[in-house]
Amino acid sequence: MKGIWRYFQQCSYLPLWLAGLTLIGSFYHYSTKDTNELAEQQWLSVSMTCYRQKHPSKICQPITNVMFLKTHKTASSTILNILYRFSEKHSLTVALPYGNEPHLGYPRHFHASYVEEFKTLGNKFNIMANHLRFNWQQVRRIMPDNTFYFSILRDPTLLLESSYVYFKTFSPAFRNSKDINEFLSSPWSYYNLAEKNNIYAKNNMWFDFGYDNNAEYDERYIHFVLQNIQEIFHLILIADFFDESMILLKDILCWDLDDVIYFKLNARSQYSIQALNPENKEKVKEWCALDWELYKYFNNSFWIKIQERMDLKTLYKEVDLLQKRQKELMETCLLEETAIEHYQIKDENMKPFQAGHASIMGYNLRQDLDNKTLNICKKMIMPELQYTAHLYNSQFPFKKKKTTGK
Numbered sequence: 294m295k296g297i298w299r300y301f302q303q304c305s306y307l308p309l310w311l312a313g314l315t316l317i318g319s320f321y322h323y324s325t326k327d328t329n330e331l332a333e334q335q336w337l338s339v340s341m342t343c344y345r346q347k348h349p350s351k352i353c354q355p356i357t358n359v360m361f362l363k364t365h366k367t368a369s370s371t372i373l374n375i376l377y378r379f380s381e382k383h384s385l386t387v388a389l390p391y392g393n394e395p396h397l398g399y400p401r402h403f404h405a406s407y408v409e410e411f412k413t414l415g416n417k418f419n420i421m422a423n424h425l426r427f428n429w430q431q432v433r434r435i436m437p438d439n440t441f442y443f444s445i446l447r448d449p450t451l452l453l454e455s456s457y458v459y460f461k462t463f464s465p466a467f468r469n470s471k472d473i474n475e476f477l478s479s480p481w482s483y484y485n486l487a488e489k490n491n492i493y494a495k496n497n498m499w500f501d502f503g504y505d506n507n508a509e510y511d512e513r514y515i516h517f518v519l520q521n522i523q524e525i526f527h528l529i530l531i532a533d534f535f536d537e538s539m540i541l542l543k544d545i546l547c548w549d550l551d552d553v554i555y556f557k558l559n560a561r562s563q564y565s566i567q568a569l570n571p572e573n574k575e576k577v578k579e580w581c582a583l584d585w586e587l588y589k590y591f592n593n594s595f596w597i598k599i600q601e602r603m604d605l606k607t608l609y610k611e612v613d614l615l616q617k618r619q620k621e622l623m624e625t626c627l628l629e630e631t632a633i634e635h636y637q638i639k640d641e642n643m644k645p646f647q648a649g650h651a652s653i654m655g656y657n658l659r660q661d662l663d664n665k666t667l668n669i670c671k672k673m674i675m676p677e678l679q680y681t682a683h684l685y686n687s688q689f690p691f692k693k694k695k696t697t698g699k
């Protein structure tokens with residue numbers, strides 16, 4: 294109670310007094326064990342309101358023009374799903390791949406003509422988030438000037454292992470080695486510069502940002518690239534701190550917590566994860582030195598950004614709320630209340646695309662959901678290709694109907 298009193302002394306606005314009274318009322322109203330949790334949630338929302346009042350710049354409108362550079366094997370499918378759901382909630386227009394292709398021209402450098410109806414819609418798109426190789430000059434032809442640009446990076450050692458399994462059969466450098474450790478023991482004997490489709494095997498994030506993944510390590514060049522990215526992108530998230538990333542994202546975009554609640558999508562079964570030995574972990578930092586520099590730099594700026602906007606106590610309180618809400622929704626929506634192996638998925642339309650030696654997991658919905666809940670739950674588990682096709686069909690009803698992206 295002492296803390297609450299101090300808070301109201303510091304933050305004595307009338308609306309807050311009212312909110313405080315509601316809060317105190319709720320202490321008496323609820324006598325179940327949920328009381329503390331509920332009071333805590335209300336308390337947090339009161340403190341946020343107070344914080345916004347004390348920091349006028351924080352009074353904000355949700356940002357709805359958003360470009361997400363979807364990097365590979367970085368939990369980016371989960372973010373795509375978040376953006377798709379947000380676009381439906383606010384009736385926004387998504388820059389979808391031409392002809393309902395799965396990508397915006399990847400691995401070619403992006404060109405505006407890869408977007409469906411680019412000629413008629415010009416730069417009036419709100420959301421752009423499908424795989425592409427970044428090319429700012431062309432992206433700017435699609436997205437309005439006030440667009441918020443963000444992306445996500447992942448620890449290159451974990452990323453390379455994930456790429457190895459996922460692109461095992463696709464990438465020549467991976468195909469010819471027994472496992473990730475054999476590959477890393479002498480990468481140059483498997484990696485041929487002249488061969489196509491090896492982009493996943495070396496500095497793939499660097500490549501996705503539009504740069505040369507085979508460039509020599511050169512400090513001035515690296516500095517130049519990092520500065521360039523820093524100037525264009527407002528935010529770079531870190532997959533290794535995914536929930537912290539979601540809190541920072543919704544704070545900067547002025548979105549609701551519910552907008553960033555997610556079920557992990559496109560995750561691999563633990564049976565298809567290979568263990569990197571410690572020596573090879575170090576080797577990745579050399580083999581993917583450009584990605585390693587990229588990751589270190591933006592990991593650092595990620596934490597600086599968090600500290601600019603909130604203290605760590607607030608951060609972890611919100612992370613905790615996010616995880617509680619996620620768990621609640623999983624219990625509401627899911628038959629098994631967790632992700633399951635792909636062969637256990639009952640609804641064929643909800644099966645995620647399977648690639649390489651990776652076994653990609655999915656979900657079963659409960660059978661007894663009411664229509665409204667069913668719709669929310671369905672969108673949360675809908676795999677990328679199916680959701681893209683769904684948006685494509687509803688955005689361009691006059692085009693040829695397709696049920697999946699492949």
Ligand SMILES: *[C@@H]1O[C@H](CO)[C@@H](O)[C@H](O)[C@H]1NC(C)=O
Pocket residue numbers: 588589592593596
């Ligand atoms: C990322 O940032 C965190 C927090 O500052 C730090 O503990 C960690 O060592 C950083 N990781 C790398 C690879 O720099």
Ligand SMILES: *[C@@H]1O[C@H](CO)[C@@H](O)[C@H](O)[C@H]1NC(C)=O
Pocket residue numbers: 664
């Ligand atoms: C739920 O949706 C189904 C099919 O879309 C429809 O037939 C049914 O009437 C709906 N039920 C309610 C209660 O809206």
